[in-house]
Amino acid sequence: MFGRDRVFNTPLSEQGIVGFGIGMADMGHTVIAEIQFSDYIFPAFDQLVNEAAKYNYRSGGQFDVGRLTVRAPCQGVGHGALYHSQSVEQFFMGVPGLKVVVPRSAVQAKGLLAASVREPNPVVFLEPKMLYRSSVEEVPLDDFSLPLSKADVVMSGQDVTLVSWGAPLYACEQALSLLRNPPNSISQHIPLSIRDAKVELIDLRTILPWDRETLVQSVAKTGRCVIVHEAPVTAGVGAEIAAEVQKNCFLHLESPILRVGGWDTPFPHVGELFYKPDAIRIADALVKCLTY
């Protein structure tokens, strides 16, 4: 539709794809590069971290690659195992100069991608591939965009803050209904006293620079916080959020901040159910947090 000079194949080389995109963006062109799976973004790590992220700073603003957006499918898909499942946002969270975005639905994806493409800084845009065909909703055909670095309060509450991004947000929603109406088989583990708990569910949306204000305000109100992500817990994005919230909400906290994530192992093939933070594990963390 737009022509082969605008939409084209590259050789199979991730460092090449990102380096090429940087060069085009440096010349003032808008570039939307795709990495087939975020698991394969690591060959381009040097180009993203050492080059794209630092291009504007190191040149004193003379050259920049703000028109570069790198899209990559991410997170678990049921059977993707080690290299078709990874969540890679934590590796880019510590890279000043980059923006990192993860949408949760079709509307969010369109609005946030439009904003990322127009953003005057390079963006790593991670798309939960589990939702490619399962998230169905009315999406405006017209042009619109959603703000970066702004978390979305999906559901407001005052008893506990539950924060996540991408596909695990759906597991969070399931966890909330488990909490309200646990099946008989597990009801003895969900105390009656907390079944009416009002949970504030937040979609972080932008991983870097993240919306610290919304998170801090929410936890200052609820006094409790559970963070959910698919990536391994150690040095995950949850660690950063927990530290910042702890620093700003120390006097408001009623219980330790809990993190529910993938275990500190590679992402397994069989056993994905027991690896990913599913509804039960999230509900269990909410129970621990609310009954502390």
Add this chain to the structure above:
Amino acid sequence: MTSSAAFSMSRLRLAPNVRVSRCTVVAQASMTSTRSLASSSLLRKDGNEPQGHLPGHPSSVFLTSLNDSFFDSVKPKTLSGNKNSQGGIPTYRLMDGVGRLLPGVTQEMINITQQEAVKMYRTMLLLPQIDVILYNAQRQGRISFMMTSYGEEGAVIGSAAGLDAKDEVFAQYRESGVLLWRDFSIDHFMSQVFGAEDDLCGGRQMPIHFGSTQHHFHTISSPLATQIPQAAGAGYALKRTKGREGNVVICYFGEGAASEGDFHAGMNLASTTSSPVIFFVRNNGFAISTPAAEQFRGDGIASRGPGYGMLTIRVDGNDALAVRSAVQAAKSKALSEQRPVLIEAMTYRVGHHSTSDDSSAYRSKQAVESWKQMDNPLHRMRNYLTDRGWWNDELEEETKAGHRKKVIEAMARAEKKKRPKLSSLFEGTYRGELPSNLKQQRAELAELLEKYGSLPSWSKEIAKHAHAGKDMEQYREK
């Protein structure tokens, strides 16, 4: 790296010989019939097999001799009957080691005016003046770091002279001569090295990491070879930019950097996207202490060009005029054929790798001296000019003294300049508004400066910055 993991895993589960897919059977059958045909016919010899049914390469000739089928070199297009040709890929040169034109070389082939030739030599002479002064300044601790261009003046200035001032340059770090050729001011040069307030790059990078939009010189960065795929992308962008169709990208790197994965990525991308890029390799024999013999086993970097389907030339890098004409021709081919060109300039790194390196630890001083004597790009250019009456000893002394004075004065000015204001440390990380974490950290530094700014170690440094740190006061948290 593909998504076919599930597919290949299911194939792995099949026992070989038990279930063979249909297409494998067909392929085997056709191979057998081809072989029997070949052996039954007396007329067919190796290399005369019927062509056209190899999916990847229909024109590949078939051989049955296993030994003849192995190969490890690239055959250049023509060797013009040169009896020294067994030495591999030939090298293009116009002058001999003392700057006399080689037999058959005419002034028309060089096609240069007196004015341009003299400008080339003057710029070539400027490099060692800057090098010697800044090298010594580093030794005296006045600047933190320096890398010289000794020995590569011909390759760098020759290539710059072959280009238009608007051709985009992606450099490694030993190509500051390109900027000098484009009349980048010595003051800006020094401001970068000293990290002064008016450094175009904001005093953020190590010395010698130049960049200038006005000179189409993209800011240098330390990670090696990263600029190679970037140059491919920039070339593609040029092709798609109205009004820039007459320009190319030139991308410089050393033979060591060519071992990086980004070299492979960039060469292949430029070739498959038909982008007008000149890849210019300075093969100077060393990557810090690693000799070229430990860098590659093929015929230099030039032998790799054809593997990417790329037009390639090897040139005598100490023959500034040959380099200039090779670059001119490469540019015209890159534009007319819409494809990248690889130039390997053979030269020798006469100086140390950097001020952090003492090269006598891995090569003899004698070897360096003999290179300087035997094949010196400056001597060759000087002789070429002198032979034509375009240069003399007086001009030589005058130019060197003038350069020296200019460089020393600019250095003295830069040394007295303030550094950029402290708050600029945070700026430019992102374009647009500073994110909240950076605002908070800027406030944190502002408070620290208020409390501890009088510490001798801090106050001495603060005083070197523009506004003496006062710009930070407005960011203190109330």
